[in-house]
Amino acid sequence: MMKNSIGKKIILSYFLILIISFALVGTMFYFITLNYIERSVVKQLVMQGREATALINKSFENRKIFKERSFLGMVRGAFLWRKMQISGQDYAILDPWGRVLFTNVKSLEGKRIDLDNFKRIGRRDYYSRKGDKISVVLPLDRGYLMLSGRLTGIKMMTLEILRILLLTFLISGLIVIVIGMFLSRSITAPIKKMAIMASRLKERDFDVAIDINTGDELQELGDTINDLARKLKDYDLAQKRFLQNVSHELKTPLMSIQGYAEGIKDGVFKEDGIEVILNETARMRELVNDIIYLSRLETVNDFNFAETDINEIIRKSVEKFEGAAKLRNIEIEMKLDGPGQIRGDEEKLLQAVANLLSNAVKYARTKICVSKEVKDSRVIIEVADDGEGLDTEELDKVFERFYKGKDGDTGIGLSIVKTIVEKHGGKVSAYNRKNKGAVFRIEIPQNFHT
Template sequence: MKLVHQINLAFGVALVLVLSVTGIVIHYVLLDQLIGAQKDDLKAMSAEMTASMQQGYTPMNSTMSEDAAFAVPITSPSLSVNAILTDNSGSILTVSPWAAYSIEPAQPASIAEMAEVESSSVQSIQDGSTKDYITVDNLIPQGKLTLYTPLSKIQTIEQALLKRLLIIFGAAGLIMFLFSLFITKKLIKPLILLRDELGKIKERRFADVNFIKAGGEIGSVAKSVYDMASELNRFNHVQKQFFQNASHELKTPLMSISGYAEGIRNGVFEGESVRKGLDIIMNESARLKKLVTEMTLLAKLDSEEDVFKTEKVCLQDLLTETVERMNPLLVKKGITLHTMYEDLQPVTLQADRDKLLQALLNVVSNAVRYAKHHIYIHADICDKHVVIRVSDDGPGIPEDLLPYLFHRFVKGKDGESGLGLAISRAIVERCGGMIQAGNESGGGAVISLDFSAVLRA
């Protein structure tokens, strides 16, 4: 069953249950209210009747009792209110219909008339043993006056009112159900559209995925799906670009190796040219080996968990070893490296020491490649985070290259494989850190690494 039908069915069942329970509750509450109102009316009638009888009505001749020297007033039977008069001993003196008072003498009811009262005895009505009547008793000097009215009259009124209420409830319920269909359709529509967009993702048509506008949690899911499709599209593009760049980077040294090897074999190169050809083959082989090693490491960092082994690493020792490793290259290029972390209190990082060292070497060697005369390594602590900044006085990073600087095979003018900074980013992120690149206001590139740090006492 479709979700829209499930929601509508659930709402319809819930609506029927609510209306049914409400109808039952209203039935009993309304009946109770009407009975209470009728009792109040009977009490008022009884009090008024008692006062009138005490002031002195014209007595009537009753055949029911010789002591009964008074009569019960007679009125129109349209109000369905009747009276029973008993003496102090409980004997019934008379039974009379009553609704409005009359000063005219009234004839007492006959035995036959008494027998016709709703097929129940007058005594059972007065005693309250029957539940078919509403009764009110009032003591008078001559005995007890009991007024009663059939419960069926109240039930008829209550049923008439309840029918009207049920008609109103039914109409309101129908309107609510139709409104729920509209609301459900409006809520389900984004889900249906979202399902179609997910189908595009399944078919790997990431670029065709559209953003579905919706509110609440559905809107959040729609945004997540759209962002996921965008990221998958970017990843798919990067993968294709990666294979293209990788094939190009691998093909260049292979062509050199193959060309010189074939030339040496066929005797094209002789004497010193053979030696130069062999040197080129060795250099290109080393370059090819380095490229394959970096590609393998990058793949492992992305896919393998056990390749990364974390431990406590002293930041100062790590930076010092980085500088020592880079000294030969610095001396060769005549570049001065300035360090600004000696006064920093001891800091410990949670990372894979060897791989983090490689990440720093990649960043510093990139700075050496573009620096003119100076490189600066600065470390600072801010809110339990340590920030390492490596900057140079070179030309800086081109603005169009900044968003893609850490992507694979993305390299500047004098870059090598284009994998060094991509490897650095993978290592830094696996250490729980973040790496960013930018340009100094006065010129030169700056790469910052941000890590959570533990200060040592």
């Protein structure tokens, strides 16, 4: 009937709970009722006994009337006198030592009742229960009166309890099945949806989304899977674009190399052709190195975080570009404010600043300004030049891989900067200066912990 095992498990566990609670309630109910019946029988016996003992005691006082000296005779007289009062009940009159003097129960005749086997109720009354037989013993002036009764209707009561329990059990069982089926469906339906989605993701079909509105952990899971699908799609797209870009970037120098090589073969180019080929291969090697570096940054976690000095790092990068700047008559100004203490990968940070400087040296006309300050435990580095600056629509794009503007090279430099900075928990941005020129800004927390 049930297809899925989650549903079976739910219903089974419901039934288990149901059975346990019914067993508990049933036993409790049984004992509580039994106790109630027992107590009411005892109460009735004691009430009857009180009346009888009062009458018997009275006749003890009037024993002279009976002119019998012996205790036995007194009791007999008294008892005979009020015999009718306790008729219909099993009774026995005991002497002070528990010996049976009178009784209407054959089996008790001549016996001795041991009151130690009785439970005390009240100050001087006793009672005992054997099976469904209840006996109470009440004191007389001398001796005791014992009355016995039966717990009637216990079997009936048990049957009745069982009947009620069974009926409610059946009804609750039906409810449990309905609720269990409903519940299991509400759990399995979203799980099935997610399974279908997962298998589609496996087939690289990322244009899927599931809609789960259970408002619980399943919905959370569904949202996460949707998120995952979106991320995978972005990643897939980025990878495709990356491959396209790489092939495109490699194709241009390759075609140029091929052209010149064929030209040399046909005798069209000589030495100058070889020069171009060498230049192109060098450019290709640089490009491949850059691509490898960038993909390593993103995939391999080979960042070595340590305490280092960002002032020192900036000084070193500027030093590297001083020669190239001088050649183009460009002045590099440095403004390093605040302490240089930072947690980061020295070599990678140096690479990031160097990439910014490499662009600046290329695009500046006369001057580059490198500044650094510390604000709210964040190090802010800006590299500004006085070149043409960036087009407004370029501002967001320059950090993309392979994006290059006019006179661009490979378009990887800034994406390396972005990756390095983001691995340090920071962010990059670009804007234009009021006068002229581009400003590239890096913001990194001083104490970033991975």
